[in-house]
Amino acid sequence: MQNSYSEEQLKIIKELEDVREENKKQLEQEKEMIAQELAEERKILDKIRETRAAAIQAQIKEKEIEEKLSFYCLQVTDNELRDIAVLESIKPKLNNSRVLSMLI
Numbered sequence: 001m002q003n004s005y006s007e008e009q010l011k012i013i014k015e016l017e018d019v020r021e022e023n024k025k026q027l028e029q030e031k032e033m034i035a036q037e038l039a040e041e042r043k044i045l046d047k048i049r050e051t052r053a054a055a056i057q058a059q060i061k062e063k064e065i066e067e068k069l070s071f072y073c074l075q076v077t078d079n080e081l082r083d084i085a086v087l088e089s090i091k092p093k094l095n096n097s098r099v100l101s102m103l104i
Contacts, residue, residue, distance in 0.1 A: 076084075091097040 087100060087103075091100050094100055
């Protein structure tokens with residue numbers, strides 16, 4: 001009886017060790033799989049960050065171009081616009097209206 005009890009214990013211990021080893025293998029496989037997925041997600045995130053940085057740079061460049069263009073434009077006030085309108089109304093009465101257009 002003692003011998004069969006001891007054999008039963010050894011059998012159970014062996015099964016537990018086998019299960020533990022199997023669990024270790026599965027855990028290692030899952031770790032590797034998760035590490036691969038994490039690496040792939042990081043690649044995607046890096047790509048998104050690069051795209052975002054490029055978009056921001058493009059917006060900055062576009063804004064700089066707009067600012068350069070508006071720098072050379074004259075800032076016309078409302079009073080100046082009214083003066084221009086008055087001069088435009090005189091244009092049909094002139095013999096050489098082209099000169100007035102060049103002045104405006």
